[in-house]
Amino acid sequence: MLDENLKTYPKYNMLIVKPVAFCTSDEKLQRKKVQINIIIRTISAKSSILIRPAGIVPIVTSKKTIGFLGFDGLKCHSALPPPPDAIEALNSLALTAFALSLSLSLSALFDEGFGVLWVYVFQADCKHQHFAKEPTFPQGNRESSTPPLPQLSRHPIKATLIPGKRSGGGPQTRLISGIEAEMRGIEISLNQTQKIRLQRALQQLESLYSKANFNASVTVADTIPVSNEDTILKGHGTSERDGEVVATLCGVVERVNKLVYVRTLRSRYKPEIGDIIVGRVVEVAQKRWKLEINFSQDAVLMLSSMNLPDGIQRRRTAVDELNMRIIFEENDVVCGEVRSFQNDGGIQLQARSQKYGKLEKGQLLTIPPYLVKRQKHHFHHLEQFGVDLILGCNGFIWVGEHVEVRESFAEDQLNNTEQQFTKSNTTKEMPLETRQNICRIANAIRVMSILGFNVTLEVILETIDLSSTLNLGIDEMLGPEFHVLVAEREAERRTLMTKRKG
Amino acid sequence: MEFVNPEGLRLDGRRPLEMRQLRAQIGAVAKADGSAVFEMGNTKVIAAVYGPREVQNRSQQINDQALVRCEYSMANFSTGDRRRKPKGDRRSTEISLVIRQTMEACILTHLMPRSQIDIYVQVLQADGGTRSACINAATLALADAGIPMRDLVTSCSAGFLNTTPLLDLNYVEDSAGGPDVTVGILPKLDKVTLLQMDAKLPIDTFENVMQLAVEGCKAIANYIREVLLENTKQLEYRRGL
Numbered sequence: 157m158l159d160e161n162l163k164t165y166p167k168y169n170m171l172i173v174k175p176v177a178f179c180t181s182d183e184k185l186q187r188k189k190v191q192i193n194i195i196i197r198t199i200s201a202k203s204s205i206l207i208r209p210a211g212i213v214p215i216v217t218s219k220k221t222i223g224f225l226g227f228d229g230l231k232c233h234s235a236l237p238p239p240p241d242a243i244e245a246l247n248s249l250a251l252t253a254f255a256l257s258l259s260l261s262l263s264a265l266f267d268e269g270f271g272v273l274w275v276y277v278f279q280a281d282c283k284h285q286h287f288a289k290e291p292t293f294p295q296g297n298r299e300s301s302t303p304p305l306p307q308l309s310r311h312p313i314k315a316t317l318i319p320g321k322r323s324g325g326g327p328q329t330r331l332i333s334g335i336e337a338e339m340r341g342i343e344i345s346l347n348q349t350q351k352i353r354l355q356r357a358l359q360q361l362e363s364l365y366s367k368a369n370f371n372a373s374v375t376v377a378d379t380i381p382v383s384n385e386d387t388i389l390k391g392h393g394t395s396e397r398d399g400e401v402v403a404t405l406c407g408v409v410e411r412v413n414k415l416v417y418v419r420t421l422r423s424r425y426k427p428e429i430g431d432i433i434v435g436r437v438v439e440v441a442q443k444r445w446k447l448e449i450n451f452s453q454d455a456v457l458m459l460s461s462m463n464l465p466d467g468i469q470r471r472r473t474a475v476d477e478l479n480m481r482i483i484f485e486e487n488d489v490v491c492g493e494v495r496s497f498q499n500d501g502g503i504q505l506q507a508r509s510q511k512y513g514k515l516e517k518g519q520l521l522t523i524p525p526y527l528v529k530r531q532k533h534h535f536h537h538l539e540q541f542g543v544d545l546i547l548g549c550n551g552f553i554w555v556g557e558h559v560e561v562r563e564s565f566a567e568d569q570l571n572n573t574e575q576q577f578t579k580s581n582t583t584k585e586m587p588l589e590t591r592q593n594i595c596r597i598a599n600a601i602r603v604m605s606i607l608g609f610n611v612t613l614e615v616i617l618e619t620i621d622l623s624s625t626l627n628l629g630i631d632e633m634l635g636p637e638f639h640v641l642v643a644e645r646e647a648e649r650r651t652l653m654t655k656r657k658g
Numbered sequence: 659m660e661f662v663n664p665e666g667l668r669l670d671g672r673r674p675l676e677m678r679q680l681r682a683q684i685g686a687v688a689k690a691d692g693s694a695v696f697e698m699g700n701t702k703v704i705a706a707v708y709g710p711r712e713v714q715n716r717s718q719q720i721n722d723q724a725l726v727r728c729e730y731s732m733a734n735f736s737t738g739d740r741r742r743k744p745k746g747d748r749r750s751t752e753i754s755l756v757i758r759q760t761m762e763a764c765i766l767t768h769l770m771p772r773s774q775i776d777i778y779v780q781v782l783q784a785d786g787g788t789r790s791a792c793i794n795a796a797t798l799a800l801a802d803a804g805i806p807m808r809d810l811v812t813s814c815s816a817g818f819l820n821t822t823p824l825l826d827l828n829y830v831e832d833s834a835g836g837p838d839v840t841v842g843i844l845p846k847l848d849k850v851t852l853l854q855m856d857a858k859l860p861i862d863t864f865e866n867v868m869q870l871a872v873e874g875c876k877a878i879a880n881y882i883r884e885v886l887l888e889n890t891k892q893l894e895y896r897r898g899l
Contacts, residue, residue, distance in 0.1 A: 358896065365895035372892060375886040376801055377809040377846040394805060395766075396849075404766060404806040406890050421893040423689060423804020424710065438712075452710035452724075452773040500721070502769050527897060608896040650898055 178251045180595035190564060340552075341473060344606070344636045357643040364650050374403040380416060392426075393416025425450045425525040427503050432534040433495045434520065434548035435505075436482050443477055445484050447492075450525060450550045457484075457492060461506035463513075489515040489554065491546055510561045515546070517586055518556020521599045521607035525551035529612060536613050541593035547611065555598045557586050596620055599633040603642050618645065661819040661831055669830055670699075677814070679827045682794075682885045684802050688743050692803025696795035697787060699828060700785035705795035707803040707848055710773035717775075722853035723767035725774040728758035728790060732781040753789055756852065759881040760813070760842050761796055763851045766806040775805060787815045793852070794878055801886050811851055812876030812884055813842035816867045823867045825874050839864070841871040 195219065238408040346354060374380060375450075380401040382388050393405035394417060407420040411544070427433070435447035435455060446454040459472050459480060484490055491512050492505040507513055528547050536545040537558055546554040604611050619642055623633050632638060662668055672678070678699030687693035689705035697703075713719040730753045734740055745752075759775060777799065779792040793813035800807060817827045819836045832838055837859045842852030850872075859867065 208886065361898070362895045365898075373887055373890045375810075375883050375890065376807045377844075378883075395808075401845075404808065405804055406801050406886050407804070408890070408894055420804040421897070422685075422802055423889060448712075452712075452770050454712045526893075610891055610898050613865075 204608070250465060251586070291463040326535070344639050346640070347634045350636055350640045353645055354640050355642070357647040361643075361650060364647075364654055372408050373406075374409055374418060375406045376404060378403045379620040380409055380418075381476060382416060387414055389415045391415050393418030393420060401420060421526050422524055423526075424452060427455075427494045427497075427550070428495060428530070429449060429494050431530065431549040432491070432546070433494060433505070434489060434491050434546055434552035434554050435550070436520070437486050437488045438551075440480055440484070441487060443472070443480075445480070445490070447490060447505065450502075450522070451503065452554065455492075455494075455503045455505050456498070457490070457505040457507065461495060461504065461508060463508055463510070484514060489520050491515055491554065503513070515554050515556055516559075518554055518594055521553040521555065521598055521601055521605075523551050523553060523601065523611060525549065527605055527609070527611045528553075533610070533613075537592075538617075540595070541597065542590050543593050543597060544614070545597065545616070547613070553601055555594050555601070557590055557594070596623065596629045596633070599623075599630055601612070603639055607639060607643055607646070609642075609646055615646070615649075619651070659834065661824070661834060662822050668824065674822045674824050675825055677877060678828070680878065680881050682798055682799060682882065684885065684889045689805075690799070692782060692799040692801070692805070694795050694798035694802060695782075696798060698730040698787055698789055698791050698794075698826065700783055701781070701787050701791045701815055701828075702781060702783040703781050703788065703791040703795045705792065705799040706754075706780045707775065707777050707796070707799040707805070709775035709803070710770040710805065711775075713772065713774045721774055722771050724765070724770040724772075726758055726762045726765060726767065726777070727774060728754045728761065728777040728779070728796070729754065730757060730779050730781075732784060732788070734779045736784045740807065750846045753792065756789065756854070757792055757796060760811055760852045761800065764797075764807045764809055764811045764844060765800065769806050775800075784829065786827050786829040787840075789813065789854075790815050790826075790842075794882065795843055798882060799886070802889070809844035810845060810886075811842050811877055811883060812875045812878040813852060814842060814871050814878055815840045816871035816874065818863060818867050823870050825870050837864075837867070839867050839871050841868060841875060843872055843875045843879075845876050 190526060221562070232452065343392060380394065380403055382401050388401070391410075393399050393403055393407060395404050396402065401416060403418050405418045405420050405423070407418045410417055410419050425433075433449050435449040437445050438448045438454060439446040440643075443459045445457045445459075447457055449455045459476060462483065464470075464472075464476065465483065476515070488508070492507040492510065495504045495506040497503055528549055528551055530549055531547075534547045535542075536547070538545055539558075542558050544556050544558045548554065597616065597620060600616050600623065601611055609615065622641060622645055623638065625637075626641070628638060663673060666673060668674065677798060678701075679697070681695075683695045683699040685693060685696045687703055687706040690708055692707040693705060694705050695702065702823075710724050718725055731745070731749050732750065734742055753768060757777065757779065765775065778795050779796055781788045781792070790813040793811055797807075797811050801810065813824070815827055815832075816834050816836055817824045817831060817838050819831060819834055824831060827838060835857075837855055837857035838851065839859075840854045841850065842898075843850050855864075855870070
């Protein structure tokens with residue numbers, strides 16, 4: 157029907173309007189990304205409006221502007237009565253309009269909860285320049301609900317951004333994208349109150365973060381300001397271009413004396429000598445195991461940098477080599493320490509102490525490595541749960557049943573050692589309670605990594621406490637409510653910390 | 659067919675020099691090292707980056723630099739008619755190659771020797787300009803994965819229909835048969851890494867059209883930069899001290 161009507165009317169009579177500025181009265185709604193293309197055409201004099209979404213009332217504001225439509229629900233928005241000359245114009249033209257292409261139908265807009273939709277209708281011969289001169293709008297409610305003026309002096313290319321971003325800085329905009337980024341990883345479906353609570357918690361966290369550091373974030377190819385270029389050392393993530401220091405990564409600029417480097421957030425593990433890491437055996441090769449450790453290459457654990465099951469220091473023989481699978485097999489989880497870098501950039505591990513070695517009966521969690529801080533202790537024995545917790549620097553976290561570290565080799569030698577190494581604990585069943593504890597701790601860590609909080613023993617224990625005081629089941633810990641609670645708790649904790657410092 | 663009507667509007671209501679709406683979201687794939695969704699109007703693309711990781715096929719290992727691989731695919735539901743496409747058809751292998759070469763030009767591969775970087779891009783909705791959208795999505799995903807790069811690569815297409823240069827063609831305009839110039843640039847370095855056109859254009863018009871596409875790339879770069887910076891800030895303040 158639409159097309160028919162279009163055909164019957166000559167083209168010159170048509171009035172096509174596109175740049176439909178729209179705004180909503182509600183802040184909350186503004187962030188919704190909606191692009192509305194409304195083409196309104198005047199067909200001819202005296203024909204009636206063919207399609208008119210309910211609630212639209214044409215209003216005339218000036219000569220240039222033929223029609224000015226606005227609606228808020230069913231109410232019409234206009235502060236001033238239309239000027240008389242405009243009414244004339246309207247009458248003579250008998251403004252007839254119909255919306256031709258609505259990428260979002262107007263009724264759907266109402267369902268979405270849109271408050272006000274403003275549509276400017278301009279005459280066809282009214283060129284762009286007119287807009288620039290003097291856009292005429294009702295004077296009264298310019299502050300409150302006047303729609304933004306059409307931008308005409310804009311750049312020839314208009315990249316339409318998400319309104320939330322474009323509507324200018326401020327914490328609110330940042331917050332909005334925070335919620336989007338919040339969904340990275342697992343989708344947590346939050347209801348409205350939970351969303352608001354989470355927003356508030358995150359806002360609090362943001363405000364706590366020192367503003368000085370906040371501007372240190374860079375993206376790829378950003379210039380890093382340096383005071384005197386002669387005396388600086390360029391570290392990771394930087395390069396030089398035309399005498400300027402330029403970032404090659406996204407992250408935070410760190411300065412240590414003369415050294416300037418970019419600390420990345422989401423990236424693979426960057427090993428340092430002495431780091432305690434957890435890895436998974438992917439290959440048993442000649443005299444070595446290859447371990448997946450979330451680095452750009454697999455790490456190498458040499459047979460010679462392992463303590464042998466019998467505990468004697470001696471040359472490794474061909475027999476030892478053949479029996480390597482007794483110590484570690486493929487897919488075993490192993491804990492070790494970074495020993496050295498090879499000259500090709502790979503790393504060598506060592507496991508020369510009783511605390512290192514194979515990990516059994518537990519869960520391996522992988523979280524982004526930037527959430528694990530290098531600390532004095534990475535091995536933790538949580539006595540109240542009977543659980544061992546290893547926070548590997550590479551973001552692999554082991555939660556498993558507590559194993560007594562064998563004090564001396566002499567003891568080992570007494571009972572058949574090889575047997576002990578491989579089958580030491582497998583014979584005994586783990587009690588249900590310990591298994592539940594392992595799951596609870598693991599879920600606490602998962603929640604924190606989803607929220608992007610630093611994973612330290614202190615915070616893990618607090619999260620576990622929170623879950624058990626609330627009497628939450630282990631499975632409920634991964635629900636949306638608990639995420640929000642943890643975020644609120646963390647905000648509280650950090651506020652307290654900064655207060656204490658101050 | 660009339661692609662620009664007398665009022666100076668295109669079929670979808672844009673002006674000739676106007677771009678479609680952009681939207682980007684980082685971190686769409688949980689298991690990947692870096693991932694992003696990028697939308698240009700109705701074109702929607704998802705990209706995931708894995709790596710740098712150990713080379714899967716030993717014989718492909720390069721001793722002084724990283725191996726970059728790329729796989730482009732189109733979801734069956736991405737086009738109007740639901741069609742099952744064979745996996746390695748000529749079009750997708752060609753686009754995979756184009757994306758790989760473009761990305762390889764900006765990744766500092768020598769910093770990650772003996773490793774491999776996999777880029778997977780999939781078109782979820784196709785409405786013209788998938789090539790550009792894929793490159794933009796891949797850039798975002800690489801930056802998210804913390805892979806060192808010379809500069810962000812951004813891409814945009816431009817065409818020439820009804821004697822008007824048009825920015826960021828959609829499907830209808832793309833299939834009109836006119837020239838379609840896809841440009842990929844390094845915005846800060848001001849260098850071109852990708853330039854494709856499968857038609858003929860007079861040299862002076864071509865320059866105009868290409869300049870238009872470059873302007874489009876720069877607008878996209880600004881947007882991507884904003885998104886990345888926002889993401890970094892988010893992660894940093896949430897991590898805490």
